[in-house]
Amino acid sequence: MHLFRTIAELRIWRSQQASRSVGFVPTMGYLHEGHLALVRRARAENETVVVSIFVNPLQFGPQEDYDRYPRDLDRDLYLLEREGVDAVFAPSVSEMYPSGFSTAVVVTGPIAERLEGEARPGHFRGVATVVTRLFGLVQPQRAYFGWKDAQQVLVVQRLVQDLALPVDIVPLPTVREADGLAMSSRNVYLSPEERVAASAIPRALFAALERFRSGERAAAAFRELVQRTLTTTPVRLEYVSVSDLETFQEVEYVERPALLLVAAWIGTTRLIDNVLLDPGAP
Numbered sequence: 001m002h003l004f005r006t007i008a009e010l011r012i013w014r015s016q017q018a019s020r021s022v023g024f025v026p027t028m029g030y031l032h033e034g035h036l037a038l039v040r041r042a043r044a045e046n047e048t049v050v051v052s053i054f055v056n057p058l059q060f061g062p063q064e065d066y067d068r069y070p071r072d073l074d075r076d077l078y079l080l081e082r083e084g085v086d087a088v089f090a091p092s093v094s095e096m097y098p099s100g101f102s103t104a105v106v107v108t109g110p111i112a113e114r115l116e117g118e119a120r121p122g123h124f125r126g127v128a129t130v131v132t133r134l135f136g137l138v139q140p141q142r143a144y145f146g147w148k149d150a151q152q153v154l155v156v157q158r159l160v161q162d163l164a165l166p167v168d169i170v171p172l173p174t175v176r177e178a179d180g181l182a183m184s185s186r187n188v189y190l191s192p193e194e195r196v197a198a199s200a201i202p203r204a205l206f207a208a209l210e211r212f213r214s215g216e217r218a219a220a221a222f223r224e225l226v227q228r229t230l231t232t233t234p235v236r237l238e239y240v241s242v243s244d245l246e247t248f249q250e251v252e253y254v255e256r257p258a259l260l261l262v263a264a265w266i267g268t269t270r271l272i273d274n275v276l277l278d279p280g281a282p
């Protein structure tokens, strides 16, 4: 497995892969089974697999956790080698954003401006900018993203469509812990008590999904159920939303696929999660 720290090294190696299909998994590292599910799918579908590890300062707000975001490159490399990854790109910040770097990719509309976009100003601009730059460097045929970050999937799909980037975006289901908590690098911030409390988030979402499967279609019923389930716990809800999967507008009745999305705080840790409400599902 190659480890590239510079763009120049990556470019030379990439030019040698010319005729091979390349699958790409962008990450911020501190890998878990959610990331590895993306890597395994990329491995199964492509001749060459590239993973990037880069904690992107552009997508963090000034009060956010950029400095304390967990990092463990040696462990990540060990895990990726075991999955048969061909190359890891792990640049420094100055390599990704050399002095004079002055381009930003901006995605507009509800997909980028509501919920995560509103709670984290500049976040999706940072994501879109780094993803565009990474796609330019890695030139993948396919790129793999997790539905855990559902709004990010929609932003990246729109980015690729609007800029006509020649890459297929492959979204994959959220991988969960045994008690339902969505795997996230940020779960490491939780104390043992907070970790127990955090399982209320998937419990609330899955209770709502159950209600949906029993025939409920009013979005307010799902939002209220989530709120009610969390009031008796240490989890502080930041938002709960039922958003149309296509338009990303808030919906009143779920007549087409919609996402039930939550952002919540446990102590000083902010987590997001979601489930799909799909009227067409069996």
Ligand SMILES: Nc1ncnc2c1ncn2[C@@H]1O[C@H](COP(=O)(O)OP(=O)(O)OP(=O)(O)O)[C@@H](O)[C@H]1O
Residues within 6 Å of the ligand: 026, 027, 028, 029, 033, 034, 035, 037, 038, 144, 145, 146, 147, 148, 149, 172, 173, 174, 175, 176, 182, 183, 184, 185, 186, 187
């Ligand atoms: N539990 C999960 N299941 C499936 N995909 C996931 C999961 N967690 C993260 N991913 C995906 O892995 C990719 C890299 O995400 P990232 O490195 O930010 O991991 P993370 O654990 O979500 O971290 P955090 O949410 O704390 O930023 C993204 O496409 C993300 O959606």
Ligand SMILES: CC(C)(CO)[C@@H](O)C(=O)[O-]
Residues within 6 Å of the ligand: 026, 027, 028, 054, 056, 059, 127, 130, 131, 149, 152
């Ligand atoms: C896609 C990504 C690697 C861009 O920094 C990041 O937002 C993430 O890890 O989900």
Ligand code: BAL
Residues within 6 Å of the ligand: 059, 060, 149, 152
């Ligand atoms: N998982 C999305 C990256 C972020 O939270 O900044």
